Amino acid sequence: MSDHPTTPVLDRVHTPDDMKTMSDAELHQLADELRAETISAVSETGGHLGAGLGVVELTVALHAVFDAPKDKIIWDVSHQCYPHKILTGRRDRIRTLRTEGGLSGFTKRSESPYDPFGAAHSSTSISAALGFAVARDLGGQGGDAIAVIGDGAMSAGMAYEAMNNAGHLGKRLIVILNDNEMSIAPPTGAMSSYLSRLYAGAPFQEFKAAAKGAVSLLPEPFREGAKRAKDIFKHMTVGGTLFEELGFSYLGPIDGHDMDQLLAVLRTVKARADEPILIHAITKKGKGYGPAEAATDKGHATAKFDVITGKQKKTPSNAPSYTSVFAEALIAQAADDPKIVAVTAAMPDGTGLNRFMDRFASRCFDVGIAEQHAVTFSAGMAAGGLRPFCALYSTFLQRGYDQVVHDVAIQRLPVRFAIDRAGLVGADGATHAGSYDVAYLANLPGFVVMAAADEAELVRMVATAAAYDDGPIAFRFPRGEGVGVEMPENPAPLEIGKGRMIREGAQVAILSFGTRLQEVMQACETLAAKGITPTVADARFAKPLDRDLILKLATTHEALICVEEGAVGGFGSHVAQLLADEGVFDHGLKFRSMVLPDIFIDQASPKAMYDVAGLNAGDITAKVLEVLGVAQIGAQSA
Numbered sequence: 001m002s003d004h005p006t007t008p009v010l011d012r013v014h015t016p017d018d019m020k021t022m023s024d025a026e027l028h029q030l031a032d033e034l035r036a037e038t039i040s041a042v043s044e045t046g047g048h049l050g051a052g053l054g055v056v057e058l059t060v061a062l063h064a065v066f067d068a069p070k071d072k073i074i075w076d077v078s079h080q081c082y083p084h085k086i087l088t089g090r091r092d093r094i095r096t097l098r099t100e101g102g103l104s105g106f107t108k109r110s111e112s113p114y115d116p117f118g119a120a121h122s123s124t125s126i127s128a129a130l131g132f133a134v135a136r137d138l139g140g141q142g143g144d145a146i147a148v149i150g151d152g153a154m155s156a157g158m159a160y161e162a163m164n165n166a167g168h169l170g171k172r173l174i175v176i177l178n179d180n181e182m183s184i185a186p187p188t189g190a191m192s193s194y195l196s197r198l199y200a201g202a203p204f205q206e207f208k209a210a211a212k213g214a215v216s217l218l219p220e221p222f223r224e225g226a227k228r229a230k231d232i233f234k235h236m237t238v239g240g241t242l243f244e245e246l247g248f249s250y251l252g253p254i255d256g257h258d259m260d261q262l263l264a265v266l267r268t269v270k271a272r273a274d275e276p277i278l279i280h281a282i283t284k285k286g287k288g289y290g291p292a293e294a295a296t297d298k299g300h301a302t303a304k305f306d307v308i309t310g311k312q313k314k315t316p317s318n319a320p321s322y323t324s325v326f327a328e329a330l331i332a333q334a335a336d337d338p339k340i341v342a343v344t345a346a347m348p349d350g351t352g353l354n355r356f357m358d359r360f361a362s363r364c365f366d367v368g369i370a371e372q373h374a375v376t377f378s379a380g381m382a383a384g385g386l387r388p389f390c391a392l393y394s395t396f397l398q399r400g401y402d403q404v405v406h407d408v409a410i411q412r413l414p415v416r417f418a419i420d421r422a423g424l425v426g427a428d429g430a431t432h433a434g435s436y437d438v439a440y441l442a443n444l445p446g447f448v449v450m451a452a453a454d455e456a457e458l459v460r461m462v463a464t465a466a467a468y469d470d471g472p473i474a475f476r477f478p479r480g481e482g483v484g485v486e487m488p489e490n491p492a493p494l495e496i497g498k499g500r501m502i503r504e505g506a507q508v509a510i511l512s513f514g515t516r517l518q519e520v521m522q523a524c525e526t527l528a529a530k531g532i533t534p535t536v537a538d539a540r541f542a543k544p545l546d547r548d549l550i551l552k553l554a555t556t557h558e559a560l561i562c563v564e565e566g567a568v569g570g571f572g573s574h575v576a577q578l579l580a581d582e583g584v585f586d587h588g589l590k591f592r593s594m595v596l597p598d599i600f601i602d603q604a605s606p607k608a609m610y611d612v613a614g615l616n617a618g619d620i621t622a623k624v625l626e627v628l629g630v631a632q633i634g635a636q637s638a
């Protein structure tokens with residue numbers, strides 16, 4: 001397979017309308033070419049590969065049978081949407097995926113009318129599709145509503161909330177369960193076992209209407225090609241399923257890579273459905289690309305790679321990742337403390353807890369994509385006397401917020417939140433940015449909220465959290481590698497609510513919270529050349545604040561600048577509140593709080609995203625000069 005495959009059929013597709021006149025044989029070939037084009041594009045951009053490869057046939061069949069954008073095809077998570085983007089007028093930009101100014105790696109309403117609903121967090125598709133179905137029936141936009149949801153995403157409660165509602169409403173709604181027996185890691189849980197049992201050992205089964213002579217139900221002109229459908233339907237043995245109990249007609253399992261089968265089933269569903277229908281399609285994540293199929297994550301996400309060898313082109317790292325530092329620090333604590341347990345919501349590799357699991361299998365829980373449950377489950381274990389570390393990405397913890405408030409904070413339970421991917425994450429863009437956790441945690445009574453300035457600080461914060469039994473405690477750290485600092489050998493717990501002085505200076509004090517400290521120090525080098533030597537402190541805690549440190553900085557300097565990689569309402573806001581409460585502003589303190597701006601920042605490199613946010617060294621330099629009233633010369637290049 002060459003990097004730029006020959007694609008004569010795909011070349012004819014500019015929008016899905018161009019597929020409507022294609023023969024089934026051409027659609028077969030289109031799928032092959034689409035797969036080659038997807039592999040080729042992702043080899044140049046990196047990104048989510050395996051999920052897209054698993055839905056190539058399904059994508060072609062859906063666009064051949066349904067009429068997008070009038071019909072709404074809603075991809076759950078939408079990390080599998082690259083083939084869909086190629087078929088829906090975005091092929092010319094597909095090699096800009098996940099880059100600054102390029103295509104998003106997810107569906108996005110502002111990007112295309114063929115993306116009726118944006119996603120990136122999982123398990124929203126059935127709710128959204130049901131919303132479209134109701135809107136259609138109440139005189140809104142017409143067309144079918146089709147949710148494509150993976151078996152991993154089916155582990156989240158929201159999918160069942162939606163099916164419960166859909167079954168009750170009884171409207172025409174099509175859900176395609178794309179079951180590849182994979183989440184990012186192999187899926188866990190009873191639901192996953194249930195899905196496996198639905199098709200284990202059985203031949204692919206088909207369409208309920210078979211008993212009523214399904215072939216005759218096929219609309220013209222498809223009856224001609226219906227011999228295959230006859231073969232498909234003759235195995236029909238579908239019995240009662242959980243989905244049927246919820247009010248869906250269950251069709252399947254069908255082979256999600258068999259184009260004939262897909263076309264026959266979708267055409268018939270399109271012609272006949274008058275109620276909620278769930279089509280259970282069995283697929284292979286990474287299908288059709290050897291290196292992806294062979295990978296343990298089935299090519300879920302990849303760096304740029306060589307198409308022939310599959311070898312990924314990763315830039316060598318200079319320091320360990322924050323994630324791995326967290327995992328090793330937790331393992332070290334857990335070795336001495338049998339009460340420490342760890343929880344991940346379907347991200348064992350992403351959170352580093354796969355290492356913890358290897359070491360302490362019975363004390364590590366992958367609960368599936370179920371962040372709400374992860375939080376309350378941790379609360380229960382804390383109430384039961386364990387020391388749970390609930391390791392979630394900042395963006396996914398958002399989903400468990402009521403549980404954080406109601407089950408953890410109000411009961412003052414000592415759940416330790418290890419918040420990974422804090423701050424701007426890069427190619428995944430706005431949906432995955434960890435922008436809000438400080439704001440939404442530091443406002444909760446009794447919560448301790450920390451941010452690590454570097455990987456050594458992270459190790460100390462793990463030790464602090466392990467030793468803290470008085471209530472909930474959280475520490476946040478970013479995606480990517482650390483700064484290469486020396487690591488503490490026997491990390492002692494930090495004193496709660498105490499920051500640290502980094503360097504003493506004059507005129508202006510910079511109070512950093514989190515890893516922007518490196519940018520602050522870089523800014524100081526530039527400022528030194530201008531004769532300005534700021535005092536720099538690392539707050540460590542957004543809650544409780546180090547009042548003594550902050551008031552000292554505020555009363556001994558002309559200006560105080562807070563810097564953090566979080567949204568307004570976070571650390572700087574709490575400092576401002578303290579200063580206002582203490583009347584410090586009455587004495588003329590110049591105060592600035594550098595936070596993420598009030599916009600959703602699109603995907604780019606983290607550095608470029610922080611440029612947009614105005615939180616890089618040059619911005620800090622410029623802020624110091626502005627607050628001191630010094631003329632700015634070349635501040636952006638600092």
Ligand SMILES: Cc1ncc(C[n+]2csc(CCOP(=O)(O)OP(=O)(O)O)c2C)c(N)n1
Pocket residue numbers: 051054077079080120121122149150151152153154180182183184285345346347369370371396399
């Ligand atoms: C709420 C939420 N939690 C976690 C994730 C991270 N995540 C992205 S894709 C994925 C696995 C999804 O599995 P599945 O739905 O089966 O899709 P597949 O990749 O197998 O096609 C996970 C856990 C997410 N996107 N959203």
Ligand SMILES: CC(=O)[C@@H](O)[C@H](O)COP(=O)(O)O
Pocket residue numbers: 048077079120184301350421425428479
């Ligand atoms: C689609 C999704 O939610 C995940 O695959 C996410 O992209 C992982 O991000 P990391 O690469 O930061 O683990």
Ligand SMILES: [Mg+2]
Pocket residue numbers: 150151152153178179180181182183
């Ligand atoms: Mg899956």
